[in-house]
């Protein structure tokens with residue numbers, strides 16, 4: 234869909250500064266994995282060859298961004314860098330109240346700190362894991378309402394990130410008073426990085442207005458979502474990604490943003506909204522935990538880099554390369570018979586481990602087993618989105634997640650097509666010996682965000 238006249242994906246940048254990759258041998262990797270208790274978060278990064286753990290905070294900054302760092306004003310209050318940042322975010326989103334935060338989950342903690350609480354329900358197309366955690370820690374219920382086709386990993390579908398509008402209306406009709414806001418995660422990270430259509434954003438917005446419930450976007454990957462709209466929603470084909478993004482924001486009342494994704498920075502984020510009363514409450518909480526509201530846990534230079542990144546990310550050549558290179562990875566895996574969530578997402582390809590490793594039951598964490606196998610094979614680091622992340626324990630009984638996925642998240646502007654070719658080649662080898670991959674069991678785990686700290690062992 235996003236193919237160009239050429240097969241080679243030309244990265245729309247040249248490289249000025251490089252970092253060495255961490256080469257290891259198979260024996261070393263076996264030992265490293267054992268010492269990390271089969272938890273990929275515990276592996277030192279210099280023992281990783283290609284790091285597809287996350288696209289978050291891992292982007293390469295541009296020369297313009299590095300230059301912008303020097304312009305950072307480090308005044309405690311009212312820094313010039315804040316006003317530069319505020320103008321950038323206002324021009325992009327149209328929201329009046331802009332609060333910088335150090336990363337997305339800080340915005341979540343602040344927002345649910347005053348809108349959440351016992352008895353409240355927060356519907357979303359799908360909550361990301363930290364969003365869900367922040368909703369639940371506040372005492373509220375995080376309710377996922379994706380469209381049913383989001384669960385069918387084999388059907389193409391242009392906008393499988395959409396929210397189920399019928400289900401949303403039902404919830405608002407019956408529980409409207411306990412719903413402080415509705416969230417649309419663009420793109421839908423937890424269910425395949427699939428985009429949300431403008432049609433769906435508008436319809437969700439209409440329903441929210443009808444029941445007088447504010448709509449917030451979780452905008453971490455807003456630019457990728459905007460580009461998908463340009464590619465797949467005909468009436469937007471001639472619009473710029475920026476104009477599309479502005480329209481997306483215009484249908485909502487505010488947003489949460491982890492700028493570590495489409496902000497093209499290694500740290501940063503913001504909370505933005507129109508309601509001055511909510512903004513007042515948010516600032517009160519922000520001062521306690523993040524810092525004064527004109528810096529929100531960031532240095533002035535971070536605000537400058539973020540302003541620059543938020544503009545660069547909407548460059549059409551960049552987005553074309555970005556979406557096509559992830560799609561290329563997906564195609565390569567499929568050529569080796571690796572089942573993926575179709576179509577590939579904007580920032581990542583998701584392998585369906587339930588299918589790929591059909592011999593491993595969910596309680597033996599097939600996706601985590603595949604994560605470990607991929608590291609063992611060639612030092613590639615990925616992440617599990619399955620029962621380790623979302624499985625629950627109820628009175629000693631294990632309730633598996635609905636999906637067992639392995640996510641290959643592609644950092645922005647970091648790897649070239651040949652790195653991606655290598656990942657595809659490794660998968661080709663793994664596909665041939667998949668029956669040999671063994672399941673895992675949990676040895677030690679904490680109840681919240683288990684996957685970050687759990688210790689596992691092979692069975």
Ligand code: F0G
Nearest residue numbers: 287289336337338361363422453491493
């Ligand atoms: N919302 C979405 C959709 C996300 O993907 C993330 C983070 C957050 C919120 C939280 O932002 O990390 O800046 O606090 N996703 C990362 C990932 C961690 O790997 O997908 P954060």
